[in-house]
Each structure stands twice: as C-alpha cells, then as structure tokens.
Amino acid sequence: MADTNATVKHSRLDDVQGMALGIFFSALGLHVLTQVGLITGQTAGIAVILSYLTGWSFGAVFFVINLPFYALAWKRLGTEFTVKSLISVTSVSLLTGFLPAHFAISHLSPALGAVIFGSLTGMGLLALFRHNGSLGGLGVLALLAQDRFGFRAGYVQLIADAIIFSLALLLFPVERVMWSVLGAVVLNLVITFNHRRDRYIAT
Known part of the structure; x- marks a missing residue:
C-alpha cells in the first residue's frame, strides 16, 4: 500500500511547468471573468473593480496592488515563496493584457462565464500552491493576522471577500454581483476539495 504522506520532491523542471500551467489557467480564467463583466474576491477582485471604474x-492594477504584500510574504513565508509569487503575479498581469487582443469572446452567459472562471482559476491556483507559489495579496495578510492575533486566516479572507462583494453591490447591478459570487464559490470549492496537504506534500 502506497504511503500517502510521502514527500514529493519537485525538480526545477517540475516547478517551471507547474507554475507555467498555473499562471496560464489563472490568467485565462481572469480573462473570461472580465470579458463577461464579473468580479471576484481577494486582491484580484479589488483590481477588477478598480479597472472597471x-x-x-486589470493587469497593471493587479501588479501594483500586490507590491506591498511581497515584504509580508518574505517575512512570513520565505524567499522562495515570495520570488515565485512575484513571478506568478507579474506573468498573470502581462498575460491578462495580452489575451484580449488574441482571444475575444463574442457571446458568453454570465452563469457559464462564472463557472469557467472559477474552474480555471481554481485549478491554476492549485498548481501554483503545489509548487510553493501564489497570486499574492490578501492571503498573505490573512496568514500574518493568524500568526500575530490567532484569528484564522480563512476567516480573514471571508471577511475581506464579504467587504469586496458588499462594495460591489453599491457599484454594480445586483444580478452581476450574484453571478460573480457564483464564480467565487466555484473557485473556492475547487481549492477546498483538491488542496489537501495530507494527500499531497511537496518540497
């Protein structure tokens, strides 16, 4: 019987292909999101709202918003995580600027767009997590709050998302926000069911 707790060693090539796939899926999902005019939570949600207003x-705003979080990431999660997150955020920012000129969506319902976004970006984030990377932002702040104040990181992120979507209700039509919530739910379910450290441990 296989040892499910065995540590998986990643080679440099493993990291490169895993991060490249995670970056591409995340950027593609965010492209679909903005093409149908929806929003999302976390730092990407703030960037989407600012880009609409x-x-x-989106790429430029997303890159700039993430800058303050790198110092926190370096202190909390180390140099490798910070560098990989910087590479991931920069690449996603560039790709989301590149895609609209090469991949135009003439018709896509908000409901299907939300599901596609949540699925693609959720899988993209999983790939980044498994190779010790991320898309930076509020997740790092949540971990810091957990360390310093004992307040669970998941709750911090839920509160942040609640604030972002509440603000969106003041700025955008209710239906648009509700479909956006669907996308965020799909994304979080993908991560919840698939990101299990007891099943996959990588170094």
Missing part, C-alpha cells in the same frame, strides 16, 4: 488595465 477607472478604465485602467
């Missing part, structure tokens, strides 16, 4: 590109 200002007309600035």
